[in-house]
Amino acid sequence: MNQTSEASDAFRVCIEGEFTIYRAAELKAELLDALQRAVAIELDLTNVSELDSAGVQLLLLLKRQATAQGVVTRIVGQSPAVSEVFALANLSGYLGEIAGPVAGENQK
Amino acid sequence: MNLDNIVRGFVAESRELLDGMERDLLAAESATLDAETLNSIFRAAHTIKGGAGLFGLPHVVAFTHLVESVLDALRDGRATLDSELVALLLSCRDFIGLLIDSAEAGEVSPKEEQAQVGRELLEQLRAYLPTLAEPGSEPPTPAAESPSIVAGDPLLAPIASNHWHISLRFGPDVLRGGMDPLSFIRYLSSLGTISGIVTVFDQMPSAEQMDPESCYLGFEIALSSEADKTTLESVFDFVRDSSSIRILPPNSRIAEFTKLIAELPEAADRLGEILQRCGTLTERELDAALAVQQAELPIARPLGEILIQRGSVHPEVVEAALAKQQLVIDHGRSQENRTIRVDSDKLDRLINLVGELIISAASTEVVARRARMPELQACTATLSHLVEEVRDSALQLRMVKIGSTFNRFQRVVHDVSRATGKDIALVVNGEETELDKTVVEQLGDPLLHLVRNAMDHGIESGELREQRGKPTRGTVKLNAFHDSGNIVIEVSDDGGGLRCDKIRAKAVERGLIEATAELSENEIFSLIFEPGFSTAEQVTDLSGRGVGMDVVKRNITALRGSVSIASQEGIGTTVTVRLPLTLAIINGFLVGLGNAVFVLPLDVIEECVELSAEPAHDYTNLRGQLLPFIRLRELFGIEGTPGPRQNIVIVKHGATRAGLVVDTLLGEFQTVIKPLNKMFNQVKCINGSSILGSGEVALILDVPTLVRQAAQVSTNN
Numbered sequence: 017m018n019q020t021s022e023a024s025d026a027f028r029v030c031i032e033g034e035f036t037i038y039r040a041a042e043l044k045a046e047l048l049d050a051l052q053r054a055v056a057i058e059l060d061l062t063n064v065s066e067l068d069s070a071g072v073q074l075l076l077l078l079k080r081q082a083t084a085q086g087v088v089t090r091i092v093g094q095s096p097a098v099s100e101v102f103a104l105a106n107l108s109g110y111l112g113e114i115a116g117p118v119a120g121e122n123q124k
Numbered sequence: 125m126n127l128d129n130i131v132r133g134f135v136a137e138s139r140e141l142l143d144g145m146e147r148d149l150l151a152a153e154s155a156t157l158d159a160e161t162l163n164s165i166f167r168a169a170h171t172i173k174g175g176a177g178l179f180g181l182p183h184v185v186a187f188t189h190l191v192e193s194v195l196d197a198l199r200d201g202r203a204t205l206d207s208e209l210v211a212l213l214l215s216c217r218d219f220i221g222l223l224i225d226s227a228e229a230g231e232v233s234p235k236e237e238q239a240q241v242g243r244e245l246l247e248q249l250r251a252y253l254p255t256l257a258e259p260g261s262e263p264p265t266p267a268a269e270s271p272s273i274v275a276g277d278p279l280l281a282p283i284a285s286n287h288w289h290i291s292l293r294f295g296p297d298v299l300r301g302g303m304d305p306l307s308f309i310r311y312l313s314s315l316g317t318i319s320g321i322v323t324v325f326d327q328m329p330s331a332e333q334m335d336p337e338s339c340y341l342g343f344e345i346a347l348s349s350e351a352d353k354t355t356l357e358s359v360f361d362f363v364r365d366s367s368s369i370r371i372l373p374p375n376s377r378i379a380e381f382t383k384l385i386a387e388l389p390e391a392a393d394r395l396g397e398i399l400q401r402c403g404t405l406t407e408r409e410l411d412a413a414l415a416v417q418q419a420e421l422p423i424a425r426p427l428g429e430i431l432i433q434r435g436s437v438h439p440e441v442v443e444a445a446l447a448k449q450q451l452v453i454d455h456g457r458s459q460e461n462r463t464i465r466v467d468s469d470k471l472d473r474l475i476n477l478v479g480e481l482i483i484s485a486a487s488t489e490v491v492a493r494r495a496r497m498p499e500l501q502a503c504t505a506t507l508s509h510l511v512e513e514v515r516d517s518a519l520q521l522r523m524v525k526i527g528s529t530f531n532r533f534q535r536v537v538h539d540v541s542r543a544t545g546k547d548i549a550l551v552v553n554g555e556e557t558e559l560d561k562t563v564v565e566q567l568g569d570p571l572l573h574l575v576r577n578a579m580d581h582g583i584e585s586g587e588l589r590e591q592r593g594k595p596t597r598g599t600v601k602l603n604a605f606h607d608s609g610n611i612v613i614e615v616s617d618d619g620g621g622l623r624c625d626k627i628r629a630k631a632v633e634r635g636l637i638e639a640t641a642e643l644s645e646n647e648i649f650s651l652i653f654e655p656g657f658s659t660a661e662q663v664t665d666l667s668g669r670g671v672g673m674d675v676v677k678r679n680i681t682a683l684r685g686s687v688s689i690a691s692q693e694g695i696g697t698t699v700t701v702r703l704p705l706t707l708a709i710i711n712g713f714l715v716g717l718g719n720a721v722f723v724l725p726l727d728v729i730e731e732c733v734e735l736s737a738e739p740a741h742d743y744t745n746l747r748g749q750l751l752p753f754i755r756l757r758e759l760f761g762i763e764g765t766p767g768p769r770q771n772i773v774i775v776k777h778g779a780t781r782a783g784l785v786v787d788t789l790l791g792e793f794q795t796v797i798k799p800l801n802k803m804f805n806q807v808k809c810i811n812g813s814s815i816l817g818s819g820e821v822a823l824i825l826d827v828p829t830l831v832r833q834a835a836q837v838s839t840n841n
Binding site for chain 1: 294298299300304305306309310313318320321322323325328331334336337339340341343
């Protein structure tokens with residue numbers, strides 16, 4: 017399941033499995049909780065198997081909330097499923113280019 | 125909602141649409157193509173494409189899209205439907221069916237050999253498409269309109285960008301309804317290229333109030349696509365009610381964007397920025413649009429009005445389209461409410477249980493009679509009456525119309541006509557006739573063979589028909605009707621008919637009959653059902669390998685049916701198949717022979733009379749007519765002497781009647797048919813067994829065989 021671990025100064029949120037409506041309530045709580053813990057959040061989406069609109073909304077919510085609170089968010093890894101959605105809805109620009117090694121270049 | 129169910133629904137719907145498409149294509153070929161049929165074909169392709177898009181089957185979308193383009197060309201009169209094209213479209217239909225089959229099996233991409241077939245078909249389809257490049261086929265391009273209007277009012281100027289602009293705001297319940305807005309975007313991207321997209325979530329409330337299961341998303345999309353407006357609108361059929369969807373055609377006027385901006389919930393500046401980011405509006409166009417906004421000019425003209433002003437849509441067309449759509453939806457709903465799909469295994473189980481129920485009701489009745497309690501007997505009488513009704517309605521559930529089986533042959537006839545170069549029409553009658561589902565399923569192959577035979581051997585070539593003074597177009601007829609508990613299916617053709625001498629010669633050559641044997645015409649005809657018999661001068665792909673009619677006969681006999689043939693040389697041949705309506709339960713009539721009890725199907729019994737013949741004779745005088753009969757005692761070798769009064773049960777099969785001599789008549793009985801073990805396959809005159817109320821086993825008599833035997837005996841005498 018989801019692992020949250022504190023690296024040096026950034027708080028890392030690692031979401032695994034489905035990032036969809038089925039887990040939206042649970043993940044919303046988790047993401048908002050993360051916002052209270054650190055001034056920087058690293059989102060690891062390397063092991064997300066599926067991302068739907070509900071998941072996208074939560075990412076957008078996190079980003080908006082983080083910006084309002086002055087918290088920096090960064091996506092440090094994304095699975096092909098995530099890359100596909102980001103490319104489809106053109107979200108990479110807003111949510112932040114990934115800094116991790118997993119590239120989404122194989123997407124159209 | 126369960127996704128599996130939706131996919132299954134899609135598969136089932138697609139199959140129905142494909143069947144409809146096949147019917148329409150065949151109808152279109154045989155008659156002149158009317159707009160209604162063409163539209164119906166187009167709609168079928170279009171709906172499948174739409175569904176496939178939603179379920180992530182891009183290869184189906186891609187393939188269907190090209191089919192649709194060709195159909196569109198037909199609709200616009202840029203191509204004509206000849207038999208070549210019908211054949212091609214039929215192959216395409218089959219291919220789509222294949223793709224749907226593999227989609228059902230869970231394959232999201234085509235197999236290599238499928239892809240190969242697909243490419244070949246696409247290649248052929250493209251041959252019809254160069255004409256598409258002509259003007260008029262492009263999506264509406266108002267740029268072609270006279271530029272003089274544009275000069276005056278900047279609002280009426282078309283924008284420079286030549287892609288569709290789609291503005292989506294999904295309703296809050298879309299996610300809960302099981303739909304994912306992203307899937308619509310995915311589908312759109314299969315219809316064209318999304319050149320710009322901005323995700324809008326300005327309506328999302330603050331973190332505390334945001335419900336993670338509500339949808340707050342919107343999209344502004346610039347799409348370059350060849351699709352027409354209806355196609356694009358139909359993408360959003362599932363969410364049209366709950367969401368707001370605005371689709372602006374390429375090169376729309378700036379005024380329409382002004383209106384769009386006014387209607388959307390977000391602030392004008394923000395929207396302007398979004399539209400610019402999509403690449404839909406240039407900065408100058410945006411300024412023009414916003415300038416009007418700020419000046420608060422009365423620009424709130426309804427979109428429809430603008431469209432009408434532009435001359436692109438007529439109000440009547442819009443209204444008619446809406447009314448029609450509503451009708452389709454209503455019709456679909458009422459149909460849905462009236463029928464349910466049930467697993468046929470469940471039905472089989474029900475029938476089995478009803479069978480057991482009948483047996484145990486019968487034994488209860490026996491016990492009640494023995495107990496001599498009038499009250500109990502009254503109860504069991506009511507009970508057995510109810511059981512009878514339950515049986516009838518349970519069997520009714522399994523009854524299906526034969527029409528769909530018949531209509532499958534339209535395609536066969538079409539294909540064979542092409543393959544053999546004969547012009548053949550199929551005429552179908554009695555499609556409404558119902559029979560047991562199991563029977564229908566097992567009837568397909570034998571009927572297919574009979575139809576093919578009729579076309580291949582029956583119908584002569586066009587020249588020969590002309591020589592014989594017949595119309596060049598041959599006819600194959602399929603007819604079905606009910607006749608005393610049986611269903612009768614006739615396959616007839618107006619071809620050359622069977623040639624008695626030829627069949628006879630062949631039968632002698634094959635050692636089936638003696639050269640000197642005296643046979644009636646009917647007996648000679650029935651020789652063609654013997655194994656290893658074929659008189660076709662030429663072995664073709666279709667039939668003539670001598671493994672045809674005997675298999676047909678075997679299959680039909682296995683269904684407790686019979687097959688006969690009538691023919692007139694030069695005029696045609698009719699093959700008649702008689703089948704019992706159901707395989708499971710019949711109304712039976714019990715007769716006694718010594719200690720044994722036998723069952724006769726009640727439907728075949730005409731009457732019962734007392735035996736009044738001389739002991740040596742095997743026929744009697746029934747109201748002035750000669751009636752041959754069979755002494756069942758002798759036939760089954762039952763020992764002992766019969767009682768003083770024997771009876772004749774007169775049974776009828778087809779047009780022939782015969783008597784069966786029995787000891788006693790025991791009355792009606794609900795008979796649950798239990799098939800005999802394979803060991804008894806060779807036993808003649810018996811075709812099943814049943815369990816009586818007393819627990820005894822009764823054998824069911826095979827009436828067709830008995831009647832035939834009696835008729836043979838009488839002719840030999």
